[in-house]
Amino acid sequence: MDDRVREHAQTLVEWSARIEPGDDVILQVGEGAHELAVAVAAELGEREANLVSTYTSGEVHRAYMRAHEGEFEPDPAHELALYENADSVLSLRAGWNASATADVPGERSQALSRARTGIREAHMDTDWVSTVHPTRSMAQAAGMSYEAYRDFVYDAILRDWEALAEEMAQLKEILDDGDTVRLQKAGGPVETDLTMSIAGRTAVNSAASVAYDSHNLPSGEVFTAPYDTEGEVYFDVPMTLQGQRVRDVTLSFEGGEVVDWSAEQGEDALEDILTTDEGARRLGELGIGMNRGIDRFTDSILFDEKMGDTVHLAVGRAYDSCLPEGEAGNDSAVHVDLITDVSEEASLTVDGEVIQRNGRFAWEE
Incomplete structure (x- = not known):
């Protein structure tokens, strides 16, 4: 593992999220963020935080929205409870395809967003932090080689x-x-x-x-x-x-x-x-x-x-x-x-x- 991944995880947990022992933490893991998720989990374990990890994917999100033709249930209780009981939410973005949801009808995206208003508010009420783990698709979107893109990401993240x-x-x-x-x-x-x-x-x-x-x-x-x-x-x-x-x-x-x-x-x-x-x-x-x-x-x-x-x-x-x-x-x-x-x-x-x-x-x- 690149030492910068560990430093990224440490910065996220210590400086950004200020995780304390006993904190209830949701770790949202993007498609390509496995390596960073492992490093973050180790940092959370050292601090004796309580970890629940979830998987986030543009393709999964697309499949669900395209197949769901009825009304979206407002703020499903099981999902709402997860955020209402969390101290922190750490989101590790690392998508494989920035255009994964391009063929989802706009009105359906709007409807789902409106239906999740309470969940979004509960999320925002936590000590949430969003970060990104470099992937080849992100490098491609940026018009950069993967190696150059990783350097770019860590120059932005590992600051004083x-x-x-x-x-x-x-x-x-x-x-x-x-x-x-x-x-x-x-x-x-x-x-x-x-x-x-x-x-x-x-x-x-x-x-x-x-x-x-x-x-x-x-x-x-x-x-x-x-x-x-x-x-x-x-x-x-x-x-x-x-x-x-x-x-x-x-x-x-x-x-x-x-x-x-x-x-x-x-x-x-x-x-x-x-x-x-x-x-x-x-x-x-x-x-x-x-x-x-x-x-x-x-x-x-x-x-x-x-x-x-x-x-x-x-x-x-x-x-x-x-x-x-x-x-x-x-x-x-x-x-x-x-x-x-x-x-x-x-x-x-x-x-x-x-x-x-x-x-x-x-x-x-």
Whole structure:
């Protein structure tokens, strides 16, 4: 076993999930994540945690959804109980085919997502962490050799997370104190000029640990929950959504809601997402990437949205960690991130002050 796999497992269990003796842990094992699952299980065993492992597969998910023609039972009790009684959920993503569910009807995916709302909420209430184990299919999607892709993954994951957390704290403080964010970018089918209110919101310093209200490894972003969005935005980073390739997306906002949208490719998949429910046409997240260990786009949202020189906006559900106590943010059965490259002809301002220009922050040389 590559020593980096063991280091990955240790980082996940110790730094990210903060597993303690006696914790009840669900380990969701992706198709190609066997080696990482073995290393994580060993770490959990050393900490005397209680382990239940499950298997996740795009092909299994596809087979179930295509065969199920009736109504989906809302929040089946056996599955709901599993998450309601868990302290942590560790998800090891390692799919064999990013397009495994491409031929599942969009309305069926929407119906299943709505039917699992309670399960999703119970999952989110745990100390959950999602990570990825490099596979050849991921390397192929990224246009890289398997060996080069493994190096890329571990450069992003095996970071000095304490040092990065200190740097990201500067941006968190700016967003916490701010009222209005403006994103501008030249080029594309529309000139991006988008304003969002963040007054009263709390930004999350996403330093790859539940201690920071951060749930992805790798991470390296600061995010908050915007509202009252106005203007237009162009997303030039391609991605796979619901098994379909989507690229060159534009969204137009009025009164905080998407009123018009288009995509050069995959517009049907985009429309399926935006029409899931009322909340799917409002923003749930503004995220700013700060992980300089990620140096290229690989069609994996877990990496692409954390890359330095990027900003991402998620339509759908807002995270409770960004909201004042007792306040409900945007609610939806979906949370889908769209990414724009801000390395050229772009600026991000907070209350009129430029905090990032062409991908570089005000405190960076």
